[in-house]
Amino acid sequence: MRSETTKAMVELKGVSVAFGEQYALRRVNLKVEAGEFVFLVGATGAGKSTLFKLLYGALRPTEGEVWVLGQPVHRLKPRELPYLRRRMGIIPQNYPLLSHKTVWENIAYGLRAIGYSEQAVRQRVAQMLALVGLNEQARQYPHQLSGGEAQRAAIARALANNPPLLIADEPTANLDPDTSWEIIELLLRINLRGTTVIVSTHNRTIVDRACQRVVAIDRGQIISDVPRGGYPIELERLYPSVAL
Amino acid sequence: MIDRFRFIVNETWASLRGNLAMQVAAISTACIALILLGSAAMALYKLDALAQSLPNAFEASVFLHTTVSRAQTLKLKAEIEAMPEVAQVVLVPREVAWEQEKQKYKDEVNLADLPNPLPDKLIVRVHQAETLPAVSARIAQSSLVDEVIDSQAELEMVLGAARLVRWVGLGTGGLLLLSALLLIYNAVRLTIHARQHEVQVMALVGATLRSIRLPFVLEGMVQGLLGGIIAALITVLSAGLLSEYMVSQWPLLKDMPPGLPPGVVLVGVPILGMVLGGLCASWATLRYVRI
Numbered sequence: 001m002r003s004e005t006t007k008a009m010v011e012l013k014g015v016s017v018a019f020g021e022q023y024a025l026r027r028v029n030l031k032v033e034a035g036e037f038v039f040l041v042g043a044t045g046a047g048k049s050t051l052f053k054l055l056y057g058a059l060r061p062t063e064g065e066v067w068v069l070g071q072p073v074h075r076l077k078p079r080e081l082p083y084l085r086r087r088m089g090i091i092p093q094n095y096p097l098l099s100h101k102t103v104w105e106n107i108a109y110g111l112r113a114i115g116y117s118e119q120a121v122r123q124r125v126a127q128m129l130a131l132v133g134l135n136e137q138a139r140q141y142p143h144q145l146s147g148g149e150a151q152r153a154a155i156a157r158a159l160a161n162n163p164p165l166l167i168a169d170e171p172t173a174n175l176d177p178d179t180s181w182e183i184i185e186l187l188l189r190i191n192l193r194g195t196t197v198i199v200s201t202h203n204r205t206i207v208d209r210a211c212q213r214v215v216a217i218d219r220g221q222i223i224s225d226v227p228r229g230g231y232p233i234e235l236e237r238l239y240p241s242v243a244l
Numbered sequence: 245m246i247d248r249f250r251f252i253v254n255e256t257w258a259s260l261r262g263n264l265a266m267q268v269a270a271i272s273t274a275c276i277a278l279i280l281l282g283s284a285a286m287a288l289y290k291l292d293a294l295a296q297s298l299p300n301a302f303e304a305s306v307f308l309h310t311t312v313s314r315a316q317t318l319k320l321k322a323e324i325e326a327m328p329e330v331a332q333v334v335l336v337p338r339e340v341a342w343e344q345e346k347q348k349y350k351d352e353v354n355l356a357d358l359p360n361p362l363p364d365k366l367i368v369r370v371h372q373a374e375t376l377p378a379v380s381a382r383i384a385q386s387s388l389v390d391e392v393i394d395s396q397a398e399l400e401m402v403l404g405a406a407r408l409v410r411w412v413g414l415g416t417g418g419l420l421l422l423s424a425l426l427l428i429y430n431a432v433r434l435t436i437h438a439r440q441h442e443v444q445v446m447a448l449v450g451a452t453l454r455s456i457r458l459p460f461v462l463e464g465m466v467q468g469l470l471g472g473i474i475a476a477l478i479t480v481l482s483a484g485l486l487s488e489y490m491v492s493q494w495p496l497l498k499d500m501p502p503g504l505p506p507g508v509v510l511v512g513v514p515i516l517g518m519v520l521g522g523l524c525a526s527w528a529t530l531r532y533v534r535i
Contacts, residue, residue: 079453116247
């Protein structure tokens, strides 16, 4: 039966991912509308990264449908994936900056790879550096940056093509609380500009402070979906065992 | 378009620069393999040309005694023509042959004042190659005939040499070429591994598979091309020097048919290296560059 297209920014319909006998995700249903800011929370190994990989086509679901920006990712051919990814900003976990390139060159690299002219590259990189507050560090190499600055550079690189959707897998991992909140503030500002943002984390403090929609995942299943402003009281009442 | 081209060239250069030892190994092996293949091709071409220049298997040359008159020659010619196995007999008069020799060696020696030492020659062609030895033997019995030469022995020798060159040259060259291709494959595979972060970034920002793979394919093509250029230069120079040396030792070799033109080797071998290098690199990228 032919699936119907969706107008949601992201929609997962009955999605399961199995590696042999083991299920990383089981019958997941999720819908994210344009302009939303969504936290995906859960313990390590809960299935957050698997879900993210489904969104940008690095994994295929064992069953179910994955729709992103109106595209059926579950049945896109490899040659069609790049055109979807150009409309997404992707910050995977352990997504290092290129160590032999400066911040400026790191941001420019992605743009050049998708065919931007040199003039457009200069313009977009300058805009991104201003957006993430890294003008001063433009000529520095990754090893000269703090953890927060490196993460901001990664965000700038992901946003350089002006995508309507940004997904960030654990962007605050290994950052101190203040720097973590700086990164979340930056993502909230980006969301206010109209970009839909999905962030995975297990940092409870920042989820508490941000008061955005929170989707909790545990052992491959969505166990709660608390709308913006509803967290943390409702989630704790319903699922006190969820480890954040 | 220019920016895109510049990006691809920069990426290719970064790949080539990043793994210098492996590049040198791949290029030098490709070079040695292509030298062997190029030399074998040149030798085979020369032997083939030599085989073509020899009287064919249907033909024998009958040299008469220098004392034989033209009338006797014509009588013998008629007798041979009467043989049922014979298809044609052509007379090469001694004065015509002598004129040809004088022309051929005019740069080396002045033959103008010497008496003509050559005999009349009859070129005998038969209908079927297997009858040639018997016909030659019958003609040789005539008292007018000094010597009958059919080309069977020479032809066998040349074809034997060609077989040897083919098996040894192409076999060894082929094995080395296979090693070179595996080295190019391995060099590209290592480069892909060394540049996996760049590949990951390109894949995630939405670069097409083709544009991610192209710099690695170009890397393989450059390796093959460089190996091919060096091989072609060495092959052509060595062949030229060897040929000069052999002619200086045995002037009659000057009459040998010309070999493969150097231009063909200088263009063909690098192109062969480039194409094979590109194919190997494509194979490596198909296996190791995924999005």
